[in-house]
Amino acid sequence: MVTKKKLMDSMMKERVFDIINCLFLIIVMVVTLYPFLNVLAISLNESTDTVRGGIYVWPREFTLNNYLEIMKYDNLVTGFINSVLRTVIGTILGVFAQAMVAFTLSRADFQGRKFVSTFLVLTMYFSGGLIPGYMLIRDLGLMNSFWVYILPGLVSAFNIIIIRSFMDGLPFSLQESAKMDGANDFTIFYRIILPLCKPVLATIALFVAVGQWNSWFDTYLFNSMNENLTTLQYELMKILDNTSMGGNVDANQMRPNEQQQNQVSPESIKMAITMVTVIPIMLVYPFVQRYFIQGMTLGAVKQ
């Protein structure tokens, strides 16, 4: 009897825990999901109607006008292609380069390990600043070229440290045994380290990809005069700047019946732009997610 009661008790406790847990997670979900749905609803709502307020998760007067308004701008397609290219190329090259540096730094037998690490960490605290950075890029001949999207950010100290600490957690005996089987350092890196590092590399890839996808400032600084090298975010930034207040007061002066035209308000444009920016990069998450969950090095070594 006593054991049965105890069992009941623990079951009850588990139940209560589950319920509270579920409730809590549902609240968290609502809190994170609602702003997104709200933005989506506003972006799909007639903009003059949005001004009246009261749009929550469902558009009141459905329209695609806000999106059509964005699509009217030139260069959006070029920008999209370039953004995808820089994201794909930048991520692949970036992750590979960073993993390689991290691997070198994780090896105790590397002589300059401490110095290089310190040197890398320094770059996290001190940067050259905008103007020297600009002049460096200019003198390196990277202005007006696609490589300015890839090369300057290729090796990031922060990411390297993350990858390195993950590699530090891998048993060194793995490398030793490989070496005994005749593998050289490159083989070890390709065949043993990289596969084992999949979870952390997926995370870093996501960091880099999101960063590449979102960045517009480099386009603005270095490639703004070359329409063929424009990126989606820079084009959207221009649209946003143009539709927000004070953009072009004069434009209205040229239209006598200003009030009659169906003006798309900056708020709606902003929301539509947010969606255009967020959705493509969101599509990457499901592909990367499984690596997050994957077990790490369980059962690889017995010591």
Place this chain on the structure above:
Amino acid sequence: MRSCYKVFSLVLLTALLSIMAACQNSKEEVTSKSEGNGPITLTVFDSDTNPDWENMESPVGQKIKEDTGITLDPEFDIEGGQTKIPLMVASGEYPDMILPKNEASTLVEAGALIDLAPLIEEHAPNIKKMLGDDINRLKWSKDDPSIYILSNNTVDEDRAHPNFGALVQHDVVRELGYPDMKTLEDLENAIREYKKLHPEINGQPTIGLTLQTDGWRLQSATLNSGFMMTGGSDDGEYFVDPETYEATLHYRRPAEKEVFRWYNTMNDEGLLDPDSFVQKHDQWLSKLSTGRALATIAPDWMIYEAQSALREAGMEERMYGMYPITLSEEYKHHAFRDNGFQVGWGIGITKDCKDPVRAIKFLDYLVKEETQVMLNWGIEGEHYEVVDGKRVIPEDVLERRNNDKNFLKETGIGYNFSRFAPRYGDGALDSTGQTYTINTREQQIANQTEIEKEVLKNYGVELWKDLYPSKDEFPVSPWGAAYNLAIPSGSKLEVNNQRMLDITFKRVPEAILAEPEKFDAIWDQFMKDLDKVGVEESEEEFTQIVKDTVELWNN
């Protein structure tokens, strides 16, 4: 380990050296001044965006190219030049012409802009004719009277709409039989009576007066009403005495205390929207655009979106009319005071310019009468026709002007080119007595709703601006608009202005929301707080700036 350090420091050193070498390798100056009218490309950096840039391919662009031989190669910035202009200064490479907005002083300090005064004197008869004595307003400062920036603002403007006033729903005045709408008392009575008659609008409780209080908007709407309703004109935080040029922080004027006391009594009577001081801009707009709020007090451009939402929804009786409400009848509404030619933002020619003479001649061409007409109306026979000596826009072109979003880009009319030089404003007349802009009186009347026409007719006028004292009743302000005067950055005055603004943002809402008997005490505290940060000293400093400006501009 030690050898490692050595190797790295060596690498570092070489890197540094090579960077320094690269810096010294700056380009050699190429200054071959071409004469005549051969084709030439001038680069322009513009701190504003322009998605409608037409690459000089539109009819108007083609005509300009044909007449001047100049092709513009512009760069339109999205950060107001705040990033790129310092970069230009750092790298020492400038475009031929530049519109630096707020960054002009960065360029002047770097010696990047050339003095336009001799160029205008010699090569720009049209600019001289257009600006007349106002050209003095372009002088940089007392110590350096050169002209670096040619303002691209409007000249001789007679605004088509009043820009500040009390906004009252058409239905309110219509139902109450068009009462006088001149003083705060009139406004209060109208709101009270209408609210009593209609405690609900579309099923929601009626709001009497709602206020715009979101961040800086509090300043341009509610706080500015202090001087706008007591015979002051918009000079920013300081009220400037037109005779003595004595500047006073405007809240310190006794009359304004009464304006804010009025807000206080409105609150006490329950006619003021209780959310007034906690709502955001979009909440305020949503109250106006659902037609729930009977009145508000704001500049016209702030409620633009609400007006079009109401019009779109067919709630024309809930749209707002603008009335020159003052504290009492002795005050005159100064919304139409003429600030004269506004300077500050405009275009400059840099020291790297390939051909400054061609550049200034180009700007001179843009302000010429024929060009100004073309920039507003388009090409004769294509975008407008002349009937009996009057310019007329044909129906189909008008239709395109209003509804075709690509109209400006395809034709080159408007700000594609008018942004580069001073231009005639609404109401300015050309040599044939017609307006330069297409925004004529007839056009505006044609654009009114039926209810708007009815309301205006009952007040005996045709346009909202007719309710206001007109521009001719005021002398041109010899200091322009005081909020435009440059306050030296980092100066004590700048710091003090911010501190006083912080105090205002705290005390004014407190005073308005207080119980009426406490109003005086809070207002006194407000004045004392201002004294504590040295308001009188700041006023003196600002007075000096105003006086210096008047002297610089009028000599």
